[in-house]
Amino acid sequence: MAAALPVCWLNGAFLPLAEARISPLDRGFLFADAVYEVLPVYGGRPFLFVEHMARLERSLGEIRMSSPLTRPAWATLLTELVARNGGGDMYLYVQVSRGAEEGRNHALDRALAPTVFLMAAPLAPLDPTVRDAGVSAVTLPDQRWGRCDIKSTALLANVLAKSVAADRGATEAILLADGHLREGSSSSVLVVRGGRLFAPPYGAEILPGTTRDLAIRLCARAGITVEVAPIREAALRAADEILLGFATRGILAVTRLDGAAVGDGRPGPVARRLQELFAAHRAELAGTPLLPAD
Ligand SMILES: Cc1ncc(COP(=O)(O)O)c(C=O)c1O
Numbered sequence: 001m002a003a004a005l006p007v008c009w010l011n012g013a014f015l016p017l018a019e020a021r022i023s024p025l026d027r028g029f030l031f032a033d034a035v036y037e038v039l040p041v042y043g044g045r046p047f048l049f050v051e052h053m054a055r056l057e058r059s060l061g062e063i064r065m066s067s068p069l070t071r072p073a074w075a076t077l078l079t080e081l082v083a084r085n086g087g088g089d090m091y092l093y094v095q096v097s098r099g100a101e102e103g104r105n106h107a108l109d110r111a112l113a114p115t116v117f118l119m120a121a122p123l124a125p126l127d128p129t130v131r132d133a134g135v136s137a138v139t140l141p142d143q144r145w146g147r148c149d150i151k152s153t154a155l156l157a158n159v160l161a162k163s164v165a166a167d168r169g170a171t172e173a174i175l176l177a178d179g180h181l182r183e184g185s186s187s188s189v190l191v192v193r194g195g196r197l198f199a200p201p202y203g204a205e206i207l208p209g210t211t212r213d214l215a216i217r218l219c220a221r222a223g224i225t226v227e228v229a230p231i232r233e234a235a236l237r238a239a240d241e242i243l244l245g246f247a248t249r250g251i252l253a254v255t256r257l258d259g260a261a262v263g264d265g266r267p268g269p270v271a272r273r274l275q276e277l278f279a280a281h282r283a284e285l286a287g288t289p290l291l292p293a294d
Contacts, residue, residue, distance in 0.1 A: 002122045005085040009077060009118040014084055017119055026115050028097025030104055032154035034115075035059035036095040038247050039078070040123055042282050044087040046078050048247070049290040051210045052094075058208075059151045060096060068096060068114050075290045077118070085120045091248050093119050095153065123248060131275065134255030134267045135171035137242070139233070140164060142175035142182050142205070149204050161185040172244055172254070174236070177205065181231040184244055187252075188212035192241035192270045196225040211245030218277040224270065241268035250278045 008017040028034035039052045046052070053074055057067045069077065078092055099112030144157040161173035162185040173185040181200055183189050188209030191198045197219050202208055216226050236242065240263045242254035251274040253267035 005120040007084040023100035026100040034097030034153040039092045041090045062150045089123045091123045134253035136256035137172040137254045138170045140173045142177040158185040187244040187246045190243040191239040
């Protein structure tokens with residue numbers, strides 16, 4: 001994250017990020033007992049708001065919590081946070097932890113007041129060199145826990161995988177398990193072969209990605225065949241294109257995997273088409289309400 005923007009929201013109040021404080025007994029700090037979302041904002045408008053809120057509510061439900069705010073209340077809060085940070089393009093980080101206790105107890109013996117924290121950070125436009133040349137990725141074994149479908153702040157294995165990728169000069173670590181593709185350390189992974197887009201099926205082992213879901217919808221609309229099916233490591237390595245989907249960066253083409261060229265070593269037609277379709281979709285949504293009218 002680039003340096004965050006100055007205004008955050010913590011437990012009911014807007015305040016300077018530099019002054020925000022939480023208890024060291026917060027279960028988010030002690031146990032990573034917390035979930036989060038990251039939403040891009042274009043022209044002052046949070047993108048895919050409903051999709052991000054649906055995923056947040058699902059993550060909370062899976063850890064036996066409920067959303068501390070209604071969707072209309074989240075919409076008002078996010079919009080206000082964006083405005084207080086100057087509007088325009090940025091991204092928002094939303095974290096809900098189970099809250100602070102009087103001590104450190106693994107078991108939950110009572111309902112706590114959740115800690116709700118939001119901050120904003122600048123969203124750099126996609127570097128044209130990255131768009132035109134693609135990025136490199138390395139493969140690593142997936143060493144994460146068994147509920148990667150929950151967007152939990154317990155990200156140590158992701159952080160370590162990303163660090164290994166960085167040590168090897170790569171942008172992303174693509175995680176493999178049992179001879180199959182899972183996802184990136186902070187991205188969804190899609191594969192193109194013979195003009196078709198392939199995506200691994202959802203389950204406990206990967207996060208449902210908002211960017212991936214939009215890419216699939218836009219491909220289907222553009223007449224590109226999409227197949228959701230397990231992807232073997234050999235198919236990943238033989239792909240014509242490998243795409244990464246991140247909320248903050250949209251679709252990026254992987255043009256080198258473990259040092260070998262992917263396809264002809266340049267971003268392929270599906271990556272470029274999806275980048276155009278994403279830009280058109282952002283433009284279509286500009287100025288529309290965040291929530292559908294009742
Ligand atoms: C592990 C993991 N998978 C997939 C994604 C992609 O999700 P989204 O497209 O909603 O950013 C992320 C994004 O943070 C992630 O951390």
